[in-house]
Amino acid sequence: MTAAPSRPSLLTLPNAVSLSxxxxxxxxxxxxxxxxxxxxIGLASVSDFLDGWLARRQGVASRLGALIDPIAxxxxxxxxxxxxxxxxxxxxxxCLVLLSRDLATALGFLVARVVPSxxxxxxxxxxxxxxVTVIQLAALAAVILAPHLVPALVAVAGVASTVSxxxxxxxxxxxxx
Numbered sequence: 001m002t003a004a005p006s007r008p009s010l011l012t013l014p015n016a017v018s019l020s021x022x023x024x025x026x027x028x029x030x031x032x033x034x035x036x037x038x039x040x041i042g043l044a045s046v047s048d049f050l051d052g053w054l055a056r057r058q059g060v061a062s063r064l065g066a067l068i069d070p071i072a073x074x075x076x077x078x079x080x081x082x083x084x085x086x087x088x089x090x091x092x093x094x095c096l097v098l099l100s101r102d103l104a105t106a107l108g109f110l111v112a113r114v115v116p117s118x119x120x121x122x123x124x125x126x127x128x129x130x131x132v133t134v135i136q137l138a139a140l141a142a143v144i145l146a147p148h149l150v151p152a153l154v155a156v157a158g159v160a161s162t163v164s165x166x167x168x169x170x171x172x173x174x175x176x177x
Contacts, residue, residue, distance in 0.1 A: 014055035015065050017047050021072035025079035034144045037083075041144075044076045045137050052125070066124065073133060074102050080140050089143050094154045098139060101132045101161035108172055121175035128164035135160050 021044050028040045051069055055061040081098050084090040090098070112118040139153035 012055070012060045012062075012065065013058065014051045014060060015068055017051040017054060018065065018068045018072045020047050021076045025072075025076040028076070028080050029083050031083075037080075038141060038144050041080065041137060041140050044080075048073060048133065048137075063122070070105070070125070074106065077102055077133075077136055084140070084143050089147070090150070094150065097154050097158040097161070098136055100158065101129065101164045104161075104165040105129070105168055108168060112172060115176075117176045118172060121172055124171075126164070126167055126171060128160070128167040132157065132160045132164045 024040045024044045024047070028037060031037045031040060048069075051065070052061075055065050077099060081090060081095045085092065085095045096103075112121050135153060135157045139150060139157055142149040142153050
C-alpha cells in the first residue's frame with residue numbers, strides 16, 4: 001500500500017506569521033490613533049521579514065507559503081493605503097503610484113493563469129519587489145511621522161515600482177513554456 005502524497009500544510013509558523021498581516025490590515029482600518037497605525041506598520045514590516053526567514057531556517061518553505069506571503073503583503077498595503085486615502089492623508093494619484101506594482105503583479109498573476117504557455121510559471125519574490133515593499137512601508141510610516149516626505153517617497157516608489165514591474169514581466173516571459 002502506497003502512502004498518499006502529503007499536502008502542504010497551512011499550519012506552519014511562517015504561514016501563521018504571514019497570515020498575521022491580514023489581522024494587521026484589519027486592525028489598521030479600524031485604528032484611529034497614529035501610534036497604533038505606526039505600530040501596525042512596524043508589525044507588518046517585521047512579519048514580512050520574519051516569515052521568509054523562518055521558512056528557510058525551519059526548512060518549511062513551500063509553494064503555499066510563497067503564495068500566502070504576497071497576498072498578505074498586498075492585503076496590508078491595500079488596507080493601509082486605502083485608509084489613508086479615506087482619511088484624506090493620501091491623494092488618489094499617490095495611492096495609485098504606491099500600489100502600481102501590486103496592481104501589476106496581480107494582473108500578471110491572472111494573465112499567467114489564463115495564457116497556456118505561462119501556466120507553469122512559478123512566482124517567486126524578487127529583489128526589485130522587496131525594495132518596493134520597503135519603500136511602500138517607509139511611505140506609509142512617513143504619512144504619520146513626516147508628511148512632508150511623502151511626495152518624495154511616492155516618487156521613489158513610482159520609479160522602483162516601474163523597475164519591479166519590468167523585472168517581474170521579464171521573469172514571467174523567461175518562465176514561459
